[in-house]
Amino acid sequence: MMDLKGHTLFAPKAWLRGHLTNNVRFSIDSDGKLSAIEAGVEPKDGDVKLENKLVLPGFINAHSHAFHKQMRGSSGIGSKSKTNFWKWRNSMYQIVENITFEKLYQYCCETFKEMLMAGITTVGEFHYVHHGKDRFDLDEAVIKAAEDTGIRLVLIETLYCRGGFNDEPLQAAQKRFSSELSEFQDQVEHLIDLVQDKPNVTIAVAAHSLRAVDPNTVRELWRWAKELNLAFHIHIEEQPKEIEDCLEALGSTPNEVVLRQNPDLNELWTMVHCTYTNKSIMAKLASARANICVCPLTEGFLGDGIPDLSENDQVCLGTDCNNRLSFVEEMRWLAYCQNMVKNKRNHAGLDAVQLLKIATENGAKSLALEKKVGELAVGMAADLVALDLSTPTFASLKEGDCPVDAWVFGGGNSDISQVVVSGITTYERK
Template sequence: STSSYRSSLIRAPLVWMDGEFRENIDIRINDKGRIEEIGDNLSSREGESVVTLENQALLPGFVNTHSHAFHRFLRGRSFIGEQSATTFWGWRDNMYALVENIDWTTLKQYCSAVFSEMLSAGITTVGEFHYVHHGEKRFDLDSAVLEAAKEAGIRITLIQTLYQRGGFASPPLAPAQERFVSSFDDFIASVELLDALAHERATVAVAAHSLRAVDPPTTQRLWEYARSTHRPFHIHLEEQPKEIADCLSSTGQTPSEWLLGMGVDGGATAVHATFTPQERMEAFGKAGVHISVCPCTEGYLGDGVPVVDETTRLCLGTDCNNRISLLEEMRWAAFSQMAKHNSRAVASLTARRLFEAATVTGAASLGLSEVTGKLAKGYAFDFLTIDLASPLLKDCPTSQLLDSIVFSLDNREIVQVGVDGDVRYARK
């Protein structure tokens, strides 16, 4: 049963807006779950329900820009520390085994469980990087993801992902990979079909899985399609040195050189960029390209730590979903950089910048800049609240609250979470 704040006036002791916590802000939510007015001392209308959020700070919900929901079902199978766990590529074989015999019902169950867990972690929007397309029929699994998101109540950008080959030399496909592959034209038809299926909280973006899986000319074609249809474009980029070496020997350029040559801009998001060199990261920053880092996964898989500076358009993802916490992703985005550089001031990764990576910049990466990521007039009321009475925040002045949330708190301090004004998680 969903309680709702639609058609209500909400009074909160603290609200994160315009880059700071403001005291005693009122927010009027319309019947569609959008913010109609936000400000000091709004007077209530006749018959309008007025709700006071006692001891709760109100913040925009988190935006998770990179998820593979089904990976969560590899939990407990990390084999970390054992010889069998040496590389990313070995882990990938386990992941393929998980989807070898997958069907619509199983994928929907996987996604439903993960999307509900995300809501409990304050994540109100997810970018689901989806490439497991074919079950019993071609592309029949895609609708399972949309259906699961609709049921859970999370906002979703379904990042429909093109996958054409198993590597630069087009080696024979593993059985699991047969579920991923399609021609360009069939893929575009699937994207347009998904547009028709998309519910009110769903949008459809596109991705090239990687330059390993899609050759550069086809990747360029997909980027041009994304631009002409105003869709976000995502791609896994340079997560492993092997991808760079193979791309260079097979095509004469590295993946990041190819991508920059295509004229990517703010409509594009490169995921990981773990081994992308500084000059290319700077070029991405200048072009406005978003970089989705997934520090908990990059640590879990032993990938590495990317080059990040002040110009990086940083957003965050939970990727393999082994642990779902954007609070933890924020911290580790900073801690990994700090440890790498033996410095506490790297790339201006303040609590505020990290929080923006998890909200406004994430929304921009998913093409939702006008919809979510902040509490402002005209935006969806996608929110989370933090327990101000928590012993973890004892004696914390308002000026230090965001720093405490980002660097000290856990999902447990999240009291309630909502999308479009409907409460989707309430702490027991």
């Protein structure tokens, strides 16, 4: 990994504060932060020249289950039944039934390396596979994998208590996920202490879902997380069966229950999926400034559905099951799905500029990292992606055409030539 700390980069084009900017120098300090940015200037002797490159902020993946990538190649599982998601889920559990520290570390390393190749510089790992030989020993496998691959990690430590809305017992594999609230809180506090000297690792918390955590415990966990100012995530309303089961058990939809139990819900919350959430509830979530994490490639792969989005929603992106790792595909399919459902273009304002903002700034907000990453600005981490403007993706561009628009709607991972996290080159195309 090339260390660029203490160096200055020069790029002919860069994306600064929502605008394409020419001839930019980025100075990186010894802590891997951007200490100076100059635009409209010539390179100086000693600059690291990113010739014919466009520099973007690093992409922020707000929702991942790294080990799910091990399901790649098994796409036919459950495809012949309307219960396909649930059959897929049960097959996924088999991967972790006999999981070890070494296996989970390997799975995470493989996934994190592939994320870096896709320009993802920060990942929010929604982690619930806690117990191997010892209680919570697998948590540190994820941290070690992130450190060894160089990706920035938000470990979203996830509470999992039960097997369904009626307190059904856990399946054998699910017992690796489970803990009581007090034990879970002790582990989160331990992890916060553990990462104090790891600048590229932070901790968030999640209630896995209302299936897995009862509403009163969700409320108690949120109150505690709020005191610690931790980002708080939850899977919610991804599948019709989840809503049907919740209505039968609690008389309300999952989001209705969460909003009623947590009137202080705010921007620290991220609701993952909201695939079947109605417009009135989406409006309430937007009013509360909650984040909505959409995972288009996974939701398409599993046949989940398409959420009903508007321009008011605070949307971010996740790769979820990681079957296909391309953040630019997540961006454009977020727009394409909305356009198809609404039978119009640019629904919810999802043009290239907005999609790039969703992939960077909005992701940072979801992970409570907006003061550290998400844009190229002085004081922020030097997390960046360099696109090679000499590839066929950009060959037909004319004067006045926008290369960001060209890439978001026409490019791919193959256009990415270099990825930097905290001033360290973590991926360079050979």
